[in-house]
Amino acid sequence: MLQTTEFALLRRVAAEQAENRAPSLVTAVVRGGEVLWSGARGEVDGATPTTDTQYRIGSITKTFVAVLVMRLRDEGKLDLNDALDKHVAGTPFGHLTIAQLLSHTGGLMSESPGSWWERSVGGDWDALLDRADEDVVKHRAGERFHYSNIGYGTLGRLVSELRGMSWVDALNTEILAPLEMARTTPMPAAPHALGWAVHPYADVLLPEPTPDAGAMAPAGQLWSTVTDLSRWARFIAGDSGTVLHPDTVDEMRAPAAVEDGPVWTTGYGLGLQTWRDNGRRFAGHGGSMPGFLASVVVDPATTTGALAMTNATSGVGVSTLTVDLLKLVDDYEPAMPAEWRPLTEVSQELLALTGTWYWGPTTFVLKLMAGGWVDLRPASGAGRGSRFRPAEDGAWVGLDGYYAGETLRLHHHADGTVSHLDLATFIFTRTPYDPKAPIPGGVDDRGWRPGD
Template sequence: MDADLLPQTRRALLHRIATGQADGRAPSMVAAVVRSTGPVWTATRGEVDGASPHTSTGYRIGSLSKTFTAVQVLRLRDDGLLELTDPIGRHLPGCGVEATVAQLLAHTAGLPAEPPGPWWERTPGTLRPDLSDVLGTAQDRWPAGHWHRYSNPGYALLGQLVERLRGRPWGDALRADVLGPLGMADTGVAPPRRVAAGWAVHPWADVLLPEPTEDYGLVAPAGQLWSTVADLSRFATFLLDGNPRVLSTEALTMMRTAASPPESADPDYGYGLGMQLLRHEGLTLAGHTGSVPGFVTALWTCPDSDVAAIVLANVTSGPQVDDIAADLVKIVADREPAIPPPWRPAAGVDLTLLDLTGPWYWGPRPVAIRLLGDGTLQLTPIGKAGRGTRFRSNGDDTWAGIDGFYAGETLRVVRDATGAVDHLDLGTLILTRGPYEPASAVPGGVDPAGWRTGSGSSTGRT
């Protein structure tokens, strides 16, 4: 596997993980780098039970569990069992929360950060047997939809949503919907056969204290899962390249599209639907970090570079695994950029759609529409960077925006009396073949004198 990378790259990756483990004083650390074809590098440092950890050694992954829960919820959407705009109370009557499914996924539901009562990560979930014991009171909440407020109770609520609509415990539904199809046999609510013990390292001495590993009960969907770097490599491959047995490409794209700003004003951080977003040294990353007593974890993906990285450690605090994982992605992206597949003409293209392609104008502003190989249209600005928006056909001369700025908007093809394309209507924005042509269907009309020369020209109006 390591032969897939150059020796200099492997050396740089090993150096980064070795310094991260030593400087962070982690009893053990395991890491992997993944591309859409699968793992290309792994490394282990430190010891578990007197021996080097293995890629099949289990670690608790903390809040990375939230990404798995989010995949389940988006899968429910793909299966037609809910809409992201649904109020959560439609599916969980009496829960007392006034927020939509999307707001819960994006941490904009206004719920508190932690459940009430003693530190939930170091106490048994039996102390919070009912959903009301997890959500707290209305006095603890803020108005839904106003700002990002990271919430573990919010993901407990999403776990209950999965249980209600799947009719089985959250962990069982996770195995059926996600873990089974991806071949993640060592991931689940319970630890696998071989695990690393969780430790706290004294801040001022090189001594250890064992951490408890409780069953979180209803809060399990927010942070209970155990996994291995081998299993998480499979999950990272899915996050990079998708898997139609688990989630549609459209839903996966929605997960890593910014849905809310972070708590801080740092422009390098954001949150999608169950995925943290990060700008790291010119790269756009999506993934999640995790931290529970005894364990820290990070998984970052960079679809643009076809690279992902995972770092797991069995320590409460110390190593900055989020930075380490991001650096692993950067090392490979810089030293061994992804080789794109060869271009080939698309098969089965509807040639009548060629009438929609090429340059269009919103007033004087040029944009371009391309017909992609999957039959979608992509609208992008001309002369500016950016992916723009892709549109999927509704089959009736209308197209639905599926990502980007115009996600959710409708692009309507307007034809003349002969059936030829006259103009496009994008959510009332009129796109014409020329910039403000006199015969164009431009709201407000076009000055009959048309374009003119000379800065002193005037219509003569006062």
Template sequence: MTTSQEVPQEELLPATRRALLHRIAVGQAEGRAPSLVAAVVRGGRTVWHGSRTSVEGHGPDENTQYRIGSLTKTFTAVLILRLRDEGRLDLSDPLEKHLPGTGAGEATIAQLLAHAAGLAAESPAPWWERTAGSLRPELADVLGAEPLRHPVGSRFHYSNPGYTVLGALVERLREAPWEDVLRREVLVPLGLHRTSGSPRAPHAGGWAVHPWADVMLPEPVQDLGLMAPAGQLWSTTADLARFAVFLARGDERVLSAESVREMRTPAAPSDAADLAAGSAYGLGLQLQYRDGRLLAGHSGSLPGFLANLSVSVEDDVAAVVLANCTSGPQVTGIAADLVRIVAEAEPRIPEPWRPLREVDPAVLELTGQWYWGTQGFTLRLEADGGLALEPLAEVGRRARLRANGDGTWTGLDGYYAGEPLTVVRRSDGSVSHLDLGSFVFTRTPYDPEADVPGGVDPDGWRGMDAIR
């Protein structure tokens, strides 16, 4: 039996806690934020909370609300995925099927989620973040006379109106206001009791800090109206820490682990700038590579507030950073640094290896070495019952595969995501080869006894003398 006498994994070491405090202190001071509050999650629970403020007296705590801006979009995306999982819509459905007459009906639900629908970045003037939502009472006022800036599906182009449309779609299919649906289907089940569409005390005030002087100006707080699904919410580090756990693990009361994994999968076309920055966009989640690790989450900003939530699933660490100023602290970088500090100072302790309780001999038979042409791979049976395809060389296509229950498998990620794996057997029941998305994998390179497309030369492999 495996035992451990180390400090429980949920407890951070004093040096790690000081490094976290130092990072947010530098962020608040150099970013000139009236206040900055942060939390770190590991192992499914909050393990650290810190705050810095320039106001004398009691500083903000984990229950102080800040406006989270576009982090709201991730909540809206969860509502759409719930509708998909219930069979109320398909992500490939054109918008027109469910919400006709928008002028953007050719775009699919998935394209809207991934900011690939070609819609404008902002609604027509006046500046929607600093004006009342009552100025835009209809979707037509949000989308404008010419909603599209790019051909549908051609590129990633961040769009706030796109998430207004998705919020309207939620309201149409649920026959209830967006915020009511959000509270009932997400906030209450996950215990996010301090997340709301309007501020509830205690909450921070939003400020603009002068770029060339240490003075401040209060920012107006506006109800965004129809734009609410793109940026309305207020929340706390405590609530967002719980939301981060959900985005890493799923929760069957809201979305399965498989569905949140789908949200974390790149879904939008990336241009050269995105690729150079190591960033992509999934279904309501921003994805970025920082310090060699993949972070999934979302940033947010509205006049007076900045927010970021970042999750490293591999490290089982997440961070939340909130500030009450229009610009200044780089909250996305701060959150990434908080994740890095914990992940590097206190690497995740893996679960002890345990053998499978039972194994199907027909599946065990598939494990071991395979060849696609002359390239070698291994196929391994994992503890969760799935298969992992790995190249023998340092580079090459790899994939995890899920059993479908009928002897076939489906790729979950990488090049083979969604592709079928079929075991092809001979008349005597022995395995001839594997068919993975039409590619033939054989036990030896170009096995002459397998049905290799194009056939195998009957003279077999030969050396240089035979070539002359």
């Protein structure tokens, strides 16, 4: 990167570490498939921490658990609308759906019943259930976003039940090994930072405990490094390798609930936090455990991302810092647009479908994309538009916008020529209200005529 860019990044990190008294602070910026820059301030064991120094990442753990759940969904082993009881029996909140647990909209209490779980040695699943009763549900399901750590402890149990192994073993096999994230572990492995509380009125430290959280571990147990968390930032941006289809990652980033009303700036998807800022959309997650703070944020549109980890209980603005680093890079060195290249192969039948279609009198345009995908949207204005991915039966399935999840089908006349498109019962024809197409309600035999 340019020297001016690197200086601006390091200056921002240095200010955060000094002004907010972080014992140590490590950061990195990624774009596309590489780490553009990393920086560190403070000390671990008397030396500047490196990209291989472990820090506890707290609730960023939830993003890994969510990916394990989405893999189960993509394999057909569960549906996000399934009630928890279908897969994990015996809880007082078995009526909640998997999607509600993922998005913190089930109304569950924020912490687990009993002692402060983040500073306590955790018990097993049965011990957690023994402490839970009907009072664990604080809000009507779907009523609001209410962050729930016990919900993610439960999702970890769900993974264990359906995989027949611990959630950690599933994590190692299905995510960490394929992504070569060998330094992401449930307990610290040297070299690692110690967790500290910084005295509010004196420059002195108090060590924080880092116990195994047991059944609550899926909510915040993991440790990681700059190298590994940089790979995870790329994953959240869409570089998901063989672990998850990029469309599923995109689904996870979409807000299922918002926290601040209709003109929202912060929300939560399926295991990922999401933000809006001056027309830009960010996704990622923060993490907080006694002695540690962490944040990873990406802009999927540019694939630029940033991360930060510190070994302080509070006071260090890692979330703001990561967004600032991301913006600095995009301001100083914006990403180059990808080169346009023509398609290497094309179906002549699909090519013949491109161009103008009409929903009633409204003009739509269908465009051909790579891989046989199509894009259908109004010729002007916002309106209802979506991208569609080919399905096995010759139809297409909507990926986004109004028609997400809906089916687009092509119909023919008896002579084989194209008759119309059927999209979620809406009929699209080559001319406005084509009388040869099965328009619901029929088309007046007198056709188009002057007004009276």
